[in-house]
Amino acid sequence: MSGGHAWSGRARRLVVAVPYLWLLIFFAVPFAIVLRMSVSQNAIASPPYLPLFDPAAGWAGVKEFAGALTFDNFQRVFSDSIYTYAYLKSLQIAAMSTAILLAIAFPVAYGMACAPRRWQPVLVMAVVLPFWTAFLIRIYAWINILQRDGLLNDVLMALGLIGEPAGWLSSDTAIFIGIVYSYLPFMVLPIYSVLEKMDQSLLEAAADLGCPRWKAFWLVTVPLAMPGVLAGALLCFIPVIGEFVIPDLLGGSGTMMIGQALWVDFFGNLDWPAASAIAIVLLALLLGPIMIYQHLQMRALEGRRW
Amino acid sequence: MVDDNASAAPLVRIEGAAKHFAGVPAVDGVSLDIAKGEFFALLGPSGCGKTTLLRMLAGFEIPDAGRILLDGEDIVPVPPYRRPVNMMFQSYALFPHLSVESNVAFGLKQEGLPRAEIKARVDEMMKTISIGQFASRKPHQLSGGQRQRVALARALVKRPKLFLLDEPLAALDKKLRAQTQFELKELQRRLGLTFVIVTHDQEEAMIMADRIGVMDRGRLVQVGTPAEIYEHPNSRWVAEFIGEANILRGEMVGREAVRTPAGTLRVAACGAAQGEVFVAIRPEKIRLSARRPDLEPDNCFAGRVSALAYRGDMSLCTVALQSGAELKVAVPNFMRGQSHVRGGDSVFASIDAAACVVLTQ
Numbered sequence: 001m002s003g004g005h006a007w008s009g010r011a012r013r014l015v016v017a018v019p020y021l022w023l024l025i026f027f028a029v030p031f032a033i034v035l036r037m038s039v040s041q042n043a044i045a046s047p048p049y050l051p052l053f054d055p056a057a058g059w060a061g062v063k064e065f066a067g068a069l070t071f072d073n074f075q076r077v078f079s080d081s082i083y084t085y086a087y088l089k090s091l092q093i094a095a096m097s098t099a100i101l102l103a104i105a106f107p108v109a110y111g112m113a114c115a116p117r118r119w120q121p122v123l124v125m126a127v128v129l130p131f132w133t134a135f136l137i138r139i140y141a142w143i144n145i146l147q148r149d150g151l152l153n154d155v156l157m158a159l160g161l162i163g164e165p166a167g168w169l170s171s172d173t174a175i176f177i178g179i180v181y182s183y184l185p186f187m188v189l190p191i192y193s194v195l196e197k198m199d200q201s202l203l204e205a206a207a208d209l210g211c212p213r214w215k216a217f218w219l220v221t222v223p224l225a226m227p228g229v230l231a232g233a234l235l236c237f238i239p240v241i242g243e244f245v246i247p248d249l250l251g252g253s254g255t256m257m258i259g260q261a262l263w264v265d266f267f268g269n270l271d272w273p274a275a276s277a278i279a280i281v282l283l284a285l286l287l288g289p290i291m292i293y294q295h296l297q298m299r300a301l302e303g304r305r306w
Numbered sequence: 307m308v309d310d311n312a313s314a315a316p317l318v319r320i321e322g323a324a325k326h327f328a329g330v331p332a333v334d335g336v337s338l339d340i341a342k343g344e345f346f347a348l349l350g351p352s353g354c355g356k357t358t359l360l361r362m363l364a365g366f367e368i369p370d371a372g373r374i375l376l377d378g379e380d381i382v383p384v385p386p387y388r389r390p391v392n393m394m395f396q397s398y399a400l401f402p403h404l405s406v407e408s409n410v411a412f413g414l415k416q417e418g419l420p421r422a423e424i425k426a427r428v429d430e431m432m433k434t435i436s437i438g439q440f441a442s443r444k445p446h447q448l449s450g451g452q453r454q455r456v457a458l459a460r461a462l463v464k465r466p467k468l469f470l471l472d473e474p475l476a477a478l479d480k481k482l483r484a485q486t487q488f489e490l491k492e493l494q495r496r497l498g499l500t501f502v503i504v505t506h507d508q509e510e511a512m513i514m515a516d517r518i519g520v521m522d523r524g525r526l527v528q529v530g531t532p533a534e535i536y537e538h539p540n541s542r543w544v545a546e547f548i549g550e551a552n553i554l555r556g557e558m559v560g561r562e563a564v565r566t567p568a569g570t571l572r573v574a575a576c577g578a579a580q581g582e583v584f585v586a587i588r589p590e591k592i593r594l595s596a597r598r599p600d601l602e603p604d605n606c607f608a609g610r611v612s613a614l615a616y617r618g619d620m621s622l623c624t625v626a627l628q629s630g631a632e633l634k635v636a637v638p639n640f641m642r643g644q645s646h647v648r649g650g651d652s653v654f655a656s657i658d659a660a661a662c663v664v665l666t667q
Binding site: 204215219 | 417464
């Protein structure tokens with residue numbers, strides 16, 4: 001395979017370079033731009049920040065540019081309690097939604113994996129089906145369902161569970177409903193994929209060695225599902241922290257997640273440097289979870305489960 | 307000796323066990339006694355129901371009909387986790403998230419034994435099976451042979467009344483398999499346990515088992531010691547499944563001769579066989595010679611070696627007889643170099659009457 005004459009060394013280097021080129025263009029360069037903006041100053045100009053780098057001025061231009069950079073935005077992000085609140089609220093909402101997602105997704109995935117083989121593709125299809133409708137439309141549909149004269153109140157009142165319409169919309173409950181609904185497939189599928197691959201003879205072995213069914217579930221199924229659980233949890237937790245659309249459309253004015261704070265600074269206040277600083281801090285926060293997720297993915301690629 | 311035990315107080319008694327899958331019989335009315343301390347092999351081609359029968363003993367399959375008694379008690383309603391029976395799975399089914407030591411300790415922990423006793427029994431078992439040096443490794447860090455030993459230790463540490471092995475050596479290479487066969491047999495003798503093994507490998511069954519039950523299409527077609535089954539097969543099917551055999555169709559002439567396409571064969575007196583019969587002759591029980599033997603044998607046919615397959619320890623010849631029939635003959639290669647029989651040679655094939663097994667089915 002190696003050193004075949006069809007593959008010259010240069011061609012091979014080119015193939016290896018493609019992913020790096022991709023990362024450079026779509027991650028490194030945008031990141032550099034955001035980083036540079038986060039240490040700039042807000043200005044009423046176009047673009048709305050200073051300093052601007054003037055290549056024509058040569059070395060003096062570089063010195064002038066570097067001298068004008070500032071960490072004021074980061075200082076603001078850390079000192080202004082609005083941002084601290086938004087970060088903490090985002091973490092709290094992400095952690096709680098991940099827990100709720102897990103509680104719902106595990107039984108769903110387990111049921112799917114236990115279903116007859118020929119039904120499983122249909123069930124996977126059913127989990128993925130919502131993706132066929134645009135995300136925004138689905139969230140707007142939830143506004144419809146959750147509003148005062150919406151479907152949810154109609155149903156609950158018809159069942160006699162509540163006497164008068166409750167205000168579901170514009171609350172943290174609505175945010176949780178929206179997040180859990182939107183992210184459920186991302187939690188179900190990784191868990192399903194590990195459960196589905198599990199060797200059924202392991203459960204027979206556990207029974208043979210003296211485990212009743214429920215005990216075998218805790219001692220064998222759950223530990224073996226952990227890689228899927230962890231992957232699903234990170235796959236939900238990481239993007240939920242930066243979620244903007246769901247809290248903006250379903251949440252109340254009292255709740256601000258960090259994605260909304262960023263949006264307000266960028267589009268409302270036209271303060272690009274502050275918004276960039278928020279984004280950089282957010283990325284730093286998520287670096288840990290992202291690295292754990294990458295590590296899991298690498299292990300999965302190496303074909304090792306443990 | 308073993309047979310006496312079996313008739314006195316069998317450890318396991320299977321009475322008319324049957325199991326259907328979607329209307330297709332997998333086990334079809336099997337009755338069998340297995341004695342305490344016996345090494346019993348269930349042998350048959352794939353799909354013959356031997357694994358289903360084993361899984362009935364473990365409790366993973368519930369028979370549609372029949373009873374299974376262990377020490378006189380019907381265990382059919384007892385779930386697998388309460389049976390004093392342990393099984394070694396063909397895939398080994400080691401828990402991938404647990405170390406070797408935790409795998410071995412798993413079953414004892416379920417019994418709720420004191421920690422110190424578990425530790426002592428696990429250590430002793432790991433020593434017996436010599437896997438102590440891998441105690442802290444995970445199953446994926448072991449070789450196939452090491453995994454097999456861990457699976458063995460994990461089941462045996464429970465001290466089962468009955469130990470079931472489902473194709474235990476199928477995943478091992480030939481050399482290791484031969485060594486493990488010997489060790490398994492030795493272990494069984496030392497621990498005095500009752501082993502029931504499922505295998506499709508007749509050689510493996512013959513080497514290890516005290517008795518063999520041959521299964522075909524859900525039925526137990528013959529039960530006996532390896533020698534009984536090899537030397538006295540009760541049907542054409544068993545004769546051909548266990549080892550190789552020449553099967554000649556013929557007609558009884560009196561009580562001691564059978565008229566076959568090869569010629570009239572003198573056979574040892576056999577009971578009530580009449581009319582159409584089959585004569586089974588093992589290839590190694592036919593002697594080839596270049597000249598007609600001086601001492602007139604029971605049967606002697608002239609022929610020519612039409613094909614010769616060299617197998618190292620022996621060569622398998624096909625001898626075309628003058629009558630047109632063909633015989634497979636095993637010739638031991640006791641001389642180094644060329645076989646003393648060569649393709650195209652004219653030979654005489656001598657067969658003792660006692661070597662001919664007369665079969666009615």
